Amino acid sequence: MVLVPTAYAPSSNNKTSSWRTTKPVIDYGKCTRCMICWKFCPDVAIGVTQGMNLEFPNERFAKMEAPYIDYDYCKGCGICANECPFDAIDMVQESEM
Amino acid sequence: MRNMNKNWNIMTGNEAVALATKLAGVRFVSAYPITPQTAIVEKIAEMVANEKMDAKFIEVESEHSAMASVMGSELAGVRSFTASSSHGILYMHEMLNWVAGMRLPILMAVVNRSIGPPWNIWADHSDTMIQRDTGWMQLYGESNQEAMDTIILGYKLAEHKDILLPIMVMQDAFTLSHTSEPVEIRDEMVVREFLGDLNLPFKIDTNRPMGYGSLMPPDGPFMELKMDMKKSMYSAVDRFVEITKEFNDLFDANFPGPVEGFMMEDADYALITLGSISSTAKYVVRNLRNQGKKVGLLRILLYRPFPKDLVISYLRGLKGFGVVDRSSTYGPYGSLYMDVISSIYGKLEIPAANFVAGLGGRDVRVKDFEEMFTKIMEGEEGEIWINVGVK
Amino acid sequence: MPFSIPKEEYMMSGHTACAGCGATLAMRYVMKAMGEKTVVTVPASCWAVIPGNYPNTALKVPFIYTPFASTGATISGIREALNEEGKEDYNVVGFAGDGGTADIGLQALSAAMERGHNVFYIMYDNEAYMNTGIQRSSSTPYGAWTTTTPVGKDRVYKKENKKVVADMMMAQKVPYVATASIAFPEDLIKKIQNAKKVKGPKFIQILSPCPPGWYFNSENTVKIARLAVETRIFPLYEYIEGKFTLYKNPNPLPVEKYLEIQGRFGHLSTEEIQKIQENVNKRWEELLDREKGKVIT
Ligand SMILES: Cc1ncc(C[n+]2csc(CCOP(=O)(O)OP(=O)(O)O)c2C)c(N)n1
Ligand code: SF4
Ligand code: SF4
Ligand code: SF4
Ligand SMILES: [Mg+2]
Numbered sequence: 001m002v003l004v005p006t007a008y009a010p011s012s013n014n015k016t017s018s019w020r021t022t023k024p025v026i027d028y029g030k031c032t033r034c035m036i037c038w039k040f041c042p043d044v045a046i047g048v049t050q051g052m053n054l055e056f057p058n059e060r061f062a063k064m065e066a067p068y069i070d071y072d073y074c075k076g077c078g079i080c081a082n083e084c085p086f087d088a089i090d091m092v093q094e095s096e097m
Numbered sequence: 098m099r100n101m102n103k104n105w106n107i108m109t110g111n112e113a114v115a116l117a118t119k120l121a122g123v124r125f126v127s128a129y130p131i132t133p134q135t136a137i138v139e140k141i142a143e144m145v146a147n148e149k150m151d152a153k154f155i156e157v158e159s160e161h162s163a164m165a166s167v168m169g170s171e172l173a174g175v176r177s178f179t180a181s182s183s184h185g186i187l188y189m190h191e192m193l194n195w196v197a198g199m200r201l202p203i204l205m206a207v208v209n210r211s212i213g214p215p216w217n218i219w220a221d222h223s224d225t226m227i228q229r230d231t232g233w234m235q236l237y238g239e240s241n242q243e244a245m246d247t248i249i250l251g252y253k254l255a256e257h258k259d260i261l262l263p264i265m266v267m268q269d270a271f272t273l274s275h276t277s278e279p280v281e282i283r284d285e286m287v288v289r290e291f292l293g294d295l296n297l298p299f300k301i302d303t304n305r306p307m308g309y310g311s312l313m314p315p316d317g318p319f320m321e322l323k324m325d326m327k328k329s330m331y332s333a334v335d336r337f338v339e340i341t342k343e344f345n346d347l348f349d350a351n352f353p354g355p356v357e358g359f360m361m362e363d364a365d366y367a368l369i370t371l372g373s374i375s376s377t378a379k380y381v382v383r384n385l386r387n388q389g390k391k392v393g394l395l396r397i398l399l400y401r402p403f404p405k406d407l408v409i410s411y412l413r414g415l416k417g418f419g420v421v422d423r424s425s426t427y428g429p430y431g432s433l434y435m436d437v438i439s440s441i442y443g444k445l446e447i448p449a450a451n452f453v454a455g456l457g458g459r460d461v462r463v464k465d466f467e468e469m470f471t472k473i474m475e476g477e478e479g480e481i482w483i484n485v486g487v488k
Numbered sequence: 489m490p491f492s493i494p495k496e497e498y499m500m501s502g503h504t505a506c507a508g509c510g511a512t513l514a515m516r517y518v519m520k521a522m523g524e525k526t527v528v529t530v531p532a533s534c535w536a537v538i539p540g541n542y543p544n545t546a547l548k549v550p551f552i553y554t555p556f557a558s559t560g561a562t563i564s565g566i567r568e569a570l571n572e573e574g575k576e577d578y579n580v581v582g583f584a585g586d587g588g589t590a591d592i593g594l595q596a597l598s599a600a601m602e603r604g605h606n607v608f609y610i611m612y613d614n615e616a617y618m619n620t621g622i623q624r625s626s627s628t629p630y631g632a633w634t635t636t637t638p639v640g641k642d643r644v645y646k647k648e649n650k651k652v653v654a655d656m657m658m659a660q661k662v663p664y665v666a667t668a669s670i671a672f673p674e675d676l677i678k679k680i681q682n683a684k685k686v687k688g689p690k691f692i693q694i695l696s697p698c699p700p701g702w703y704f705n706s707e708n709t710v711k712i713a714r715l716a717v718e719t720r721i722f723p724l725y726e727y728i729e730g731k732f733t734l735y736k737n738p739n740p741l742p743v744e745k746y747l748e749i750q751g752r753f754g755h756l757s758t759e760e761i762q763k764i765q766e767n768v769n770k771r772w773e774e775l776l777d778r779e780k781g782k783v784i785t
Contacts, residue, residue, distance in 0.1 A: 002261045003318070003325035004200050004299050007308035011539055011546040014502035035490040039673060040710050042512040044501045065490070073501035077508035077699075078707030091707075125569050153568045158599035162561030165554060165596070169529070169565025172552060175572050177565070191555050301550045301566065303525050303578065308545035310553035317542045 012073070016043065020076030022091040024069055028055040030088035033064040037080035037089060045073040046080060104282045110244040110273035113280050114206045114266075115140035117248035118178050119150040120288040123204075125170035125177040126154045127163045132218045133270040134182040134208045141178075160185040164192035164205075171201040172309065174300035176252065179203070182270065183210035186224045190231070196263050197232025197326065199310060202255035202295075203263040204248065205233075209372065210270045211457040212425075219458020220270040222371060226424040226432045232326055234264040234333060235401040237371040241278040243398075244268045246344070246352050249288055253340050256295055260329050260336060269373040270458065283348055291347060330402045337399055355399035356407050360386060364393030365416045366473050369408075369437060371397050374423065374454070374461045381466035392470055397433070405440035412437075412445055417473040419450040421461075430480055448476050454483040493673050494520040503546040505538040508706025510696035510713060512538060513670040514612045515547075515583065518694075521680035522608075524549060526579040527570075529563050531593060532556040533585035534619045534698075535612070559584045560596030560609065567605045579684070581608045586627035587617045589693075590653050597653075601662045601689040608683065608690045611653055614698040622701045626651040629721075631764055633703075633752045645755060649767065654693040658727050664690035665727040670697070671714035672724070675735070679726060686728060695722045703751020715746040720772050721764075734779050743768055 026037075033056075038046040049068040056062050069080075081089035108116070114137050118126065126145070128138040144150035153170075157163050160181050167177040181189065186207060196203055211221040225235060234255065236247045247266040255264040268274055299307070313319045334355055341354040359379050361367060370378050375396045385392045395411045395418075397404070412418060420438075422431025429435070434451035441447070452469050455461040465483050472481060498519035505512040511534055519526070529552045530536055536553055539546035554562040559582040567580040582600075584593055589611040597609060616634050617623040623636040629650040633639050637646040657665045664686040668676040676694065683690040697713050699706040716722035717735070721743060724735040743765045747753040756764075 001298070002200055002259060002329050003322050004261075005198060005310050005313070005322055005542070006299050007311040007539070007543045007545040009543040009545065010500050011502035011504075011544045012500045014504070014540055014544060016502060016504075019507060033490055035492075039493060040513065042505065042507075042509050042516070042709070043503070044497055044499060044516065048495070070501065075507035077709070078705070079508055079710055082707040083710055124572050125565065127565060153572055155564060155568060155603060157561060157564070157603075158595060159561075161557060162564075162596050162599060165558035165561035166565030166568075168554070168558075169552070169562040169567075170569035170572075171565075173566050173569035173573060173575075175569035177569070192558065195555050301527055301552075301570075303527070303549055306545065306547065306549045306551070308539055308542075308547075308551045308553065311539060311542045311545060311551075312537055313542040 015072045016075050017072050020074060020094055022076045022078065022093055023071065023074060024076070024078070024081050024089045025092055026067060026069065027088045027090065028066065030057060030086050031066065032057060032086055033061050033066050034085065035067060037084050038067050040079050040083045042077065042079065043073050043075055045070045105279055106282055107277045108241060108280050109136070109275055109277050110241045110268045111136040111208070111275065112140055113241045113245040114180065114248060114268070115144065116282065117245040119144055120283055120285045121249055121252050121292060122176060122289050123178040124152045124175045125167065126152055126179065127157050127166040128179045128181065129157055129160045129163050129185060131182045131185040133210060133274045134180045134185070136274070137180040137206055160188040161192055164189040164196060167203050168192065168196050168199065168201060171203050171297070172199070172301050174295060174297050176295040177203050180206040182208045183212060183224045186228060187212065190228065193228055193231040193233060200261040201263055202252070202261050204251045204255060205263070205265045206248065207265050207267045208270050208274045209267050217457040218270065220272055221456045221458065222424040223426070225265055225267055226426055229401055229432060232262060233401065234262055234330060234399070235267065236264060236399055237267045237397065238273070239373055239375050239396065241273055241280050243352070244273060245280055245283065246350065249283060249291065250340060250344055250352065252292055254333055254337055257336055260333050262326065262330055267372065272373045287347060291344065333402050334399065334404045334407070353398060355404040356411065357396040357398065358411050359394040359396065361393035361395060361411050363391055365391040366470060367393040367395055367412070367415055367418045368466070368469060369395045369397065369418060369420045369433065371400060371423065371433060374421065377461060377463060378466050381463055381470065385470060403436045403440065408437060408440050409444055412441060412447060415447050417448045417476060419452050419469050419473045421452045421454055421469070423455040425456060448478050450477050451480045452483050453480060459484055493517065493677055496520060498524065498548045500546050500548065502540065502544070503538045504540045505534065506700055506706070508699045508709045510670050510698060510709045511535060511612045511614055514694045514696045517670065517673045517676050518581070518583065518610055518680065519547060521677040522579045522581060525577055526581055527552065527566055528581045528583055529554050529559055529566065531559045531584050531588040532619065533588050535583060535585065537619060556588055557592040558596055559588060559593050560600035563607045563609070564600045564603060564605045567607050579608060581610060583610045583612065585618070586611060586613045586615055587625040590627040590651050591625050598660060601657060601660060601691065604688050606687055608692070611691070611693045612696045613693055614696045614701060616701050618698050618701045627653065630767070631753055631756050631760055633755065639755045643755065654691065657691040661730070662691050663688040663729050666692045667722065667724050668692055668694045669713045669717050669722065669724060670694060671710050671717065675724065682726065682728065704749055708749060712746065712749065715741065719743045719746040720768050721746050723772065723775055725775065732778050734775050
């Protein structure tokens with residue numbers, strides 16, 4: 001077989017958490033599960049979760065799917081915090097190493 | 098050999114090439130017109146339009162795009178073809194390298210033509226000599242029969258699973274491309290069997306998503322990939338010998354293989370040539386033999402990979418030889434000469450001259466070859482331009 | 489309903505785009521609309537680097553790297569060969585930057601569109617050559633700083649207007665042409681779904697802000713893309729088989745709103761900003777005329 005320049009491994013093998021200087025933290029007590037943050041994440045670092053016993057603003061949101069930040073990939077760009085219509089995401093300084 | 102249609106016809110080199118693409122089961126053709134190649138793709142377009150050939154033909158807007166589109170089609174797993182000449186080949190230089198690095202066994206037919214300025218549409222090999230280091234194999238023919246056979250053999254070689262490199266097959270402008278000769282048309286069914294279907298192991302498949310040609314840092318297998326290309330290419334010399342034998346048996350043909358030795362057995366002096374001027378050279382060799390001079394001719398068909406061991410075996414025992422370069426390149430000597438000399442370095446010590454001849458379609462006449470033989474028999478060396486001086 | 493765009497992801501995490509990259513959002517949305525039976529071709533550009541080093545790949549579909557000028561031609565060959573193989577159902581997508589589209593690749597693009605292959609050509613427009621470090625392209629707007637239009641003593645920022653490739657594609661009567669923005673993913677995805685119904689070539693230009701290239705903080709990528717539409721700097725339109733529709737925002741914001749948060753425009757004087765506003769107004773009128781069916785010259 002000849003060697004061919006074909007790449008086959010998922011880029012998710014590459015963790016990008018060290019790129020971050022600030023990190024987004026969701027206040028689930030304010031989060032209305034609108035998924036706008038999920039929609040605008042360029043790093044596909046916001047997933048969707050259910051049944052994790054998270055806080056919620058009121059019972060109506062208790063059973064809904066919620067956003068969940070994967071800190072292995074979040075680069076801390078801040079788009080999610082900026083776009084969240086409910087101010088439910090805070091960008092907090094990563095602790096100094 | 099088995100029962101098949103033996104079918105002869107009178108045709109030009111361009112017609113032989115076009116017909117060969119049909120015989121070879123080419124299914125995608127993309128090209129851009131340039132003299133003297135144009136007639137090839139016109140003929141293919143006509144065959145496709147009249148349903149004599151089952152292929153998709155697209156006429157693109159440049160040679161760069163011609164090569165880019167056959168890259169795409171070949172990656173999709175479809176046997177692909179393009180043809181060009183001269184400035185067209187230069188225009189696709191970037192794509193030539195890319196296609197080779199992608200390991201795509203594309204075949205391009207080339208009608209060798211000079212490079213301007215000044216504009217000149219006649220035969221010389223500068224256009225493809227300039228591309229000798231792109232990772233493409235190169236095969237130079239001498240006759241219209243070879244124009245047809247090199248297409249069939251070219252696909253067989255390029256698509257070999259241990260080679261997977263593109264190949265250019267050459268014929269000289271006008272002397273072959275526009276001149277009619279009798280050609281035996283190879284039996285289509287047998288050609289198809291000989292070639293089989295293209296089986297590209299890494300073709301585009303959404304069930305197997307891959308990145309084709311991704312970024313590679315110095316610690317990635319960049320050098321390994323380049324080394325593998327070189328290794329694969331150089332394994333092609335022996336492969337070509339085998340494939341030629343298979344072809345000759347199958348078609349009762351006498352295709353020479355990587356090189357052709359003409360009256361070389363007991364020769365003391367020889368010329369080394371490429372392409373159609375070899376026919377004139379052979380005529381001169383025969384005449385000189387009749388005068389008792391022990392001369393011969395070594396014709397190189399497979400120029401990339403350069404068949405160095407075969408060349409050494411033919412040159413061993415000579416008292417002198419000359420290499421005819423029909424191209425303008427700007428190394429210390431012509432490119433064919435340098436390849437020959439570096440191949441024999443440390444193995445043979447024979448005086449050798451480098452003749453530059455036939456640029457821009459300039460005739461290489463009987464008396465020119467006689468002059469070349471005289472010079473090598475007198476022990477001349479260095480670069481000697483033949484038939485120059487504006488009259 | 490919380491999910492306004494398809495949930496399925498075809499672009500993976502771990503890619504190496506800068507934080508807040510608009511071009512990456514463009515790819516993410518385009519792929520959501522295309523689906524798994526898709527082949528993507530990318531020329532030299534940021535997107536040739538974003539998937540990361542070998543052996544990584546960032547899309548869950550075949551991804552072909554091609555030389556800078558050749559996107560239009562490469563997708564032509566892929567399309568026709570896939571058809572020969574009976575794979576008409578594959579989407580064949582070229583995904584190229586503004587340099588690879590408006591400049592070096594324009595010839596191959598125009599020719600591919602003219603030949604009429606059933607392909608998508610997506611231009612992610614970050615308005616300069618970002619991969620090589622922010623040099624002007626013909627798609628860089630008037631007034632912008634780049635490294636080759638520097639703001640020195642002589643203030644030689646870009647003095648020429650943006651070449652709008654989507655407008656050129658309409659002039660060429662490409663069956664489907666649209667502009668889209670990463671700030672409006674629902675609209676972007678809808679447009680691709682509309683485009684899928686058109687057999688033949690399709691061209692979509694997506695404004696894709698670039699934090700390092702435009703000099704803004706990465707959290708503002710979506711905001712700036714939205715402002716580009718709200719100020720009418722980057723009008724959104726769709727052109728399907730000759731019918732032109734303009735997205736009309738009734739209360740446009742002044743262009744300053746868009747310009748002031750980007751460092752690349754930081755040097756502009758009030759007069760220069762005024763000139764930009766006038767150009768935007770004029771172009772808007774032209775687009776309205778086009779919608780009314782008036783001939784644009
Ligand atoms: C023929 C050729 N010339 C120049 C380059 C260098 N080059 C690589 S990417 C690039 C700019 C790409 O700009 P654009 O298409 O806008 O994409 P972006 O990087 O902004 O995403 C240039 C000039 C190249 N790869 N090939
Ligand atoms: S955008 Fe804000 S409110 Fe909406 S899901 Fe994300 S965190 Fe919750
Ligand atoms: S900060 Fe950026 S990368 Fe991190 S989750 Fe938010 S949008 Fe995604
Ligand atoms: S330079 Fe701009 S376009 Fe390129 S990866 Fe970074 S943010 Fe994206
Ligand atoms: Mg760009």
